[in-house]
Amino acid sequence: MNIKDRVIQIIAEQAVLEPTDVKMDSTLEDLGIDSLGLVESIFAIEEEFDISVPFNANEPEQSDFDISSVASIISGIETLVKEQS
């Protein structure tokens, strides 16, 4: 599985949806993932890829990591995997 599919798998599991229901333009809110679900997803992503995601729940918009859509999360993870491997 590529990075995109692995991230979608994690998000789908958090949202209790099928991976096919997670669209690239979905926001976490669309998928019903709240702040606690977000923090848990980021943890799962860090464990999956053995990376560290710079995310502070107090200032999500100021983190380098863009969580505005599934697509932006995937592209952020791809960058981090490249940088941190």
Place this chain on the structure above:
Amino acid sequence: MKRVVITGAGTINSLGQNVKDTLGAMREGRCGISDLEFRDVDRLAIKIGGQVKGYDPETRFNRQQLALYDRFTQFTLIAAREAIGQSGLEFSGELAARAGVVLGNSGGGMTTLDDNYRTVYEDGKNRVHPFVVPKLMNNAAASHVSMEFNLKGPSFTVATACASSNHAMAQAFQMVHGGLTPVMITGGSESMLCFGGVKAWEGLRVMSKDGCRPFSANRNGMVQGEGAGVFVFEEYEHARARGAEILAEVAGYAMSSDASDIVMPSKQGAARAIRGALRDARIDPTEVGYINAHGTGTAANDKTESAAVADVFGAHADALMISSTKSMHGHLIGGTGAVELLSCIMALRDGVIAPTINYDEPDPECALDVVPNEAREANVEVALSNAFAFGGLNAVLALRRHS
């Protein structure tokens, strides 16, 4: 119902190792938050905290005591000695039989837990010290206070995360108020500043790496502190009959549960607790001059708390002062309400309002008078202390000036 007054106060925290030094630091707007110093701190992402420094347990306790006292118990006893010493009370006979100790605490002996997990998991040893359990249990501090001062009445520990101390003090108030006992020792303590304690908090991603800036638009999370605050709550006539010095009157309290989310605060839950405390204490909202805010410095708390205060006080919200002393001593979790009550006493008794330091930029969602950066002189008749915990459990205390 009996009136309840405070006749003794004690503390140790990152601002000072007694009440005088702590209030002195609050007046000066000094910051007690600094680089954490303990084993494996280099493996943490969060490396700052309101740690008690320049503290030598061996000058306060003997070797046998230290074998039984976790850091949170040590802090509690130091604060209790100061508070009970100030009150001038000695517990014997009928008074000893009725007086008890109710304290707030959340984590218990985290340092003891951390050290001994290391021993068995990291060092692979199969034997731990025999006192691990009596040292780490979170009622250990209350028990040792009861033993040192011969308090034989109702005694226990209250655990409601960040509201533990306020819940404990509300409970102690109720006991004296209801005539169950003329004296209760109350307050709370916490010491989670060890590798495991901070690592656990890191996971939630609500901690700041660089400082605690409550209500400021550039705030980015909470900073942990440690220490204890202990008070003597005494029935008014009992205190008066013996000519005790009265620091303030505890006028009432309220508790509420958000019943909504395990971490996100609720404006309605907070407002119900504030409003309830005013009603219980028969205080008109316009009498309130100062609120010690829960003010954690997280995005969520500070705006929710500001909205709750605006909701309860209406136009008077703009006239009262509200500050977060966590900006100076950090968040003492289960002990925080106790240390923060000191700032309410200072406001009522000395007419000095502790500031919210590190305040850089106004946040339109926290548009209250947060007493930015510098202490202020003011005549205050009534002060409130807010505590809104993880788990949605809230407790607000109302204090009145004693004149």
